[in-house]
Amino acid sequence: MNLILLIFFIGSWPNEALAKDGNDNINFFNALTIDFQKNFTGTINNKLGVVFQIENKGNELSGSYFYIHKGIDIKLTGKMTGQHLEMYELDYLNNKTAKIYGELKDSNFSGIWESLNSMKSFPIILKETKTEVDPLPSKIEGIYKTLAKDEETGDDTPCELSITITKNEGAYYYHLKTNMRDVDGKVSFDRDIEAKETYITFEGIKWAEYEGDVNNKKAEKKTIGSKDIPVGIDGLFTESEITIQNDGNSMNYYVKFNECDRKFIRLLKE
DSSP, rough: OHHHHHHHHHSOGGGGEEEEOTSSSSSSSOOOOOOOEEEEEEEETTTTTEEEEEEEEEEEEEEEEETTTTTTOEEEEEEEEEEEEEEEOOOOOOOOEEEEEEEEEEEEEEEEEEEEOOOOOEEEEEEESSOOOOOOOOOOEEEEEOOSSSSTTOSSSSOOOEEEEEETTTTEEEEEEEEEEEEEEEEEEEEETTEEEEEEEEEEOOOOOOEEEOOOOOOOOOTTTOSSSOEEEEEOOOOSSEEEOEETTTTTTEESSSOOOOSEEEEEEE
């Protein structure tokens, strides 16, 4: 009786849902797709680190991904047919900007990332990870300021610094103000899912002084005023605070803001 019911069930199943193995034999059980929520880490073009969060419900895919050194979530939508995934990345207006397609086998995905604007394409390789992916803070925009006296460290050395973060067309921007300068630029994020830490980078700000790591004998020593002084200042980022290490030590000497005398600059969100 059970065998008769199974034969009837298979015979009534849509043809497009049936999968074939390497010998062209129909494998009914492999054709059934199980809903899932999975996280993946990997690379695009063998060098750009990415983290994917994908959910499958009834072969309808949704989720997001981000570049580790940019950190902004990019929305995903698509379909799953057997082991084949076809997804599109969407911009802030939900316009399709790129296509991602390939095969999901066991815990690995390999395929192609293809721009819909330039038609450039690159290989994409992902591997499932059990590590949880913490989201960016829900409200990033706002004004972050130093206090005349840091209540946590007791440091009251001069340090008047404020950063205003805004969002426009899906991207984040900053306005930095100190007693010496006003600077505008773009914001990016570094998201370390293993350490569960997020760093914010204010692009385009040149460090005040930099001599480099004296232990790195292969690196040419850099002097104040050198064209090799780093550009871009980062800090540990949480929902309500940005902490920037402002200077190094004798073994790795640098100063990021010379208008601030504090080793650690804590900017609290208003």
